[in-house]
Amino acid sequence: MTTTDPRFSRIADKVGVGERLTLEDGLYLDEEADLLAMGRLANEVRERRHGNTTYYNTNIHLNPTNVCVYRCRFCAFRADLRDEKAYSFTDDQARERILEARSRGATEIHVVGGLHHQKKFDWYVNLVRVLHETCPEIHIKAWTAVEIAWFSFLTKQPVEWVLREMKAAGLGSLPGGGAEIFHDEVRPQICEHKADGENWIHIHREAHNLGLRSNATMLYGHVEGAKHRLDHLLRLRALQDETGGFQTFIPLAFHPENTKLAHIPKPTARMDLRMVALARLMLDNFDHIKAYWIMLGEDTAQVAQSFGADDLDGTVVHELIYHDAGAKTPEGLTVSKLHRLIHEAGRVPVERDTLYQKVVREGAKWWVDGMVREPSSVVSC
Numbered sequence: 001m002t003t004t005d006p007r008f009s010r011i012a013d014k015v016g017v018g019e020r021l022t023l024e025d026g027l028y029l030d031e032e033a034d035l036l037a038m039g040r041l042a043n044e045v046r047e048r049r050h051g052n053t054t055y056y057n058t059n060i061h062l063n064p065t066n067v068c069v070y071r072c073r074f075c076a077f078r079a080d081l082r083d084e085k086a087y088s089f090t091d092d093q094a095r096e097r098i099l100e101a102r103s104r105g106a107t108e109i110h111v112v113g114g115l116h117h118q119k120k121f122d123w124y125v126n127l128v129r130v131l132h133e134t135c136p137e138i139h140i141k142a143w144t145a146v147e148i149a150w151f152s153f154l155t156k157q158p159v160e161w162v163l164r165e166m167k168a169a170g171l172g173s174l175p176g177g178g179a180e181i182f183h184d185e186v187r188p189q190i191c192e193h194k195a196d197g198e199n200w201i202h203i204h205r206e207a208h209n210l211g212l213r214s215n216a217t218m219l220y221g222h223v224e225g226a227k228h229r230l231d232h233l234l235r236l237r238a239l240q241d242e243t244g245g246f247q248t249f250i251p252l253a254f255h256p257e258n259t260k261l262a263h264i265p266k267p268t269a270r271m272d273l274r275m276v277a278l279a280r281l282m283l284d285n286f287d288h289i290k291a292y293w294i295m296l297g298e299d300t301a302q303v304a305q306s307f308g309a310d311d312l313d314g315t316v317v318h319e320l321i322y323h324d325a326g327a328k329t330p331e332g333l334t335v336s337k338l339h340r341l342i343h344e345a346g347r348v349p350v351e352r353d354t355l356y357q358k359v360v361r362e363g364a365k366w367w368v369d370g371m372v373r374e375p376s377s378v379v380s381c
């Protein structure tokens, strides 16, 4: 133990016997606790759940359009219709992307983008259909709750209808984006007009009720404070108690470059590690905490594996949202590089698919060597 603070000891005792931490415990951990002591405690929880395993997946990203009706102050990716950088994928481009995914041996395509005011719901649902029909074996993790809310607005149909349509077209699960910070002291300051915290929670509840799994995120390091972060985590924990439908929590560090909040410095590695540990300790009903290497950077993602994280996300390949905002990481990583990040952290890499089924491949080489790899078998973790 690196601290003698009795408040920390009480929290450690609770964690030791699996007792749930309170809002007050969370505020103390966020604002005052010794970082190394907290990291060690979070690491104990992580090792109790996952031993020495760190998960990763072979995936590819597709951001079908950057044109967006919203003007989120933290976003560097969005464009107006007539901007030089504005783009929208055609069906052929979508097909090409998923065929690239297949040729790289990907088990997942991650699809999120802007809310294009000239595209109808059909354009979005057709994209999922095209991807699914081209490569039905690749899991489609698509649309943040904010996009689902937009589709419901466009069609004047309930969220449940939107989700059923998407599922019928081939949607496999929902990513965790669009959550930002739920608290209404913060949300209007960073993403005015878009689906509020209650709506985000409602959409994930509906998805879980339809048997779709989803992820959850929290964007930190901008104008929020500890009480907003804790409010966010506790709302996620409450929904998870209700549905059990979340798979993983991903703390997302704000990247300020090219955004309306460019004056705010990027969170430090200390804050990044504190958020990973805080999430592992507070979200006692989440199986996984993801250290998304793209946004943490490879170095911090390595250390995060000893601060509560058990997953690094994947190969990614085409990343725009963070790179438009100044991320210095590569846009993708090879499987062998991911293995290195995990091995060097003293962990054992295990490839998973989107639903955390273990992927077993045959042969010693990976797609990085130009070989087509399809999952040879998938077994339950």
Ligand code: V47
Pocket (backbone or CB within 6 Å): 074, 075, 076, 112, 144, 174, 175, 176, 177, 178, 179, 180, 215, 216, 217, 218, 219, 250, 252, 253, 254, 255, 256, 259, 292, 313, 321, 322, 325
């Ligand atoms: O909702 C946008 C964030 C999210 C910036 O579910 C920014 O597996 C920092 O949710 N600085 C989208 N963050 C990405 C996302 C995600 C990523 C990886 C895996 C999964 C998953 C989900 O990115 C947005 C927003 O919170 N974001 N701009 C920025 N400048």
